[in-house]
Amino acid sequence: MPESMTSTDVPIQTKQILLVEDEVVFANAVKKHLQRKGYSVNLATDLDTARQCYKKNTPDLILLDMRLPDGSGLDLLCEIKSKNTSIEILVMSAYGELEDAVSAMKLGASDYLKKPIDLEELFVNVKKVFEKNDLAQKLNYSEKREQHASEEVNFLGECESINSIRMQVEKISALSQSESGIPPTILILGETGTGKDVVARLMHSKSSLSKKPFVHVDCASLPKDLIESELFGHEKGAFTNANASRAGLIEAAEDGVLFLDEIAEIPIDLQSKLLAVLERRSLRRLGSTKERPIAAWIIAATNRDIQLLVDSGEFRSDLYYRLNVISLTMPALRERDNDVILLANYCATMTSKRYSLEFDGFTDEAIKLIKNYSWYGNVRELKHLIERAVLLNGGGTLDANILGIDINKTSEEESDVNDETTLGEAELRLIKTALERTNRNVSKAARELGITRMALRYRIKKYNL
Structure with a gap:
């Protein structure tokens, strides 16, 4: 050899x-x-x-x-x-x-x-x-991994759908032990905030690649004019201000895990280049003729109806089929029975520990409100709402008032949702609500939604808000 x-x-x-x-x-x-x-x-x-x-x-x-x-x-x-x-x-x-x-x-x-x-x-x-x-x-x-991996990956939940996901993760992670080569490409589907990134990290932590790099790429937040360079890298002089050669995020994953979050946001003209990377297991940096081998295990995720995007011509069908070797669908928080209370208690406990506060649980009214709320932002929305409530309350027992959930508004939002409501419509409603609540403060709205400012600005432009 x-x-x-x-x-x-x-x-x-x-x-x-x-x-x-x-x-x-x-x-x-x-x-x-x-x-x-x-x-x-x-x-x-x-x-x-x-x-x-x-x-x-x-x-x-x-x-x-x-x-x-x-x-x-x-x-x-x-x-x-x-x-x-x-x-x-x-x-x-x-x-x-x-x-x-x-x-x-x-x-x-x-x-x-x-x-x-x-x-x-x-x-x-x-x-x-x-x-x-x-x-x-x-x-x-x-050193960088230790900074991010000081806490174990927590994938909480006791409902049937989460236990099913947990079993699938165990089986998929076991594939990385095989001597036959790189594990198959994984596609994780689900609404915004359901924990797709947590499942990707869980697969990494349970696989034989756990000691190797985990590179999380938020495709929606990459600058449109630099996305090709960010993903594929470039050689010196490939474009204006390219003063030195630089490896892209795909190369940075080495023989570890490359997690392509929000993959449906990659422009159609770059999808063919990504497809070539998946098929040939090599890439060419911008301005280079040299093929560089890629050995990373690729996991992708999207909150959009990717089949609908394929049908409309916004996403390449061949790339979709190449990504969709094994797929997992994350359940929405409103479909997870009593997991919402388990998660709320966990978020409140962790926030209290982080800020040296005492957490004494929720009142019955608060529990009822948490259970009845639709949580369009899923676990991410729950996490940020509970964190805010704990900090505003200064610890202690959290009641319904401190949660800041508008019951009437929640009912109005629920009445607007029916079987024909699309994921994009739900996302648009969430963004509008967050912007209204924060007086269009993009930084605050992004924190509430649990996304980056770049990702929120992209969506504001996308929905012409």
């Missing part, structure tokens, strides 16, 4: 090396040796060519000779490090150039090798640099 392949038949990303060396015979020997080891190597025999190669495609490592026909390797080292401190540079120096090697180390070179260099020794040093860099990246990912 080639070194660039894993047991899952998904290639790990080939490391790119730029070799800057003017001794042609030695350079060709180094290039062939490293290519046999699975690396991609570009050769530059002078500084000018090296600059052009670097500008065209930023490498993962530069092997840099100190003395070149058109100048000193130190100049190139200093020039590159002033713009990209993270790039690894391994310098090569002949006897009598050790002062240059010391200067190179001070400027940020990873290490130096003294000529003549044994090819196998060179490979060992190259491998060591990459392993050190990979370890640093993994530690960085671990």
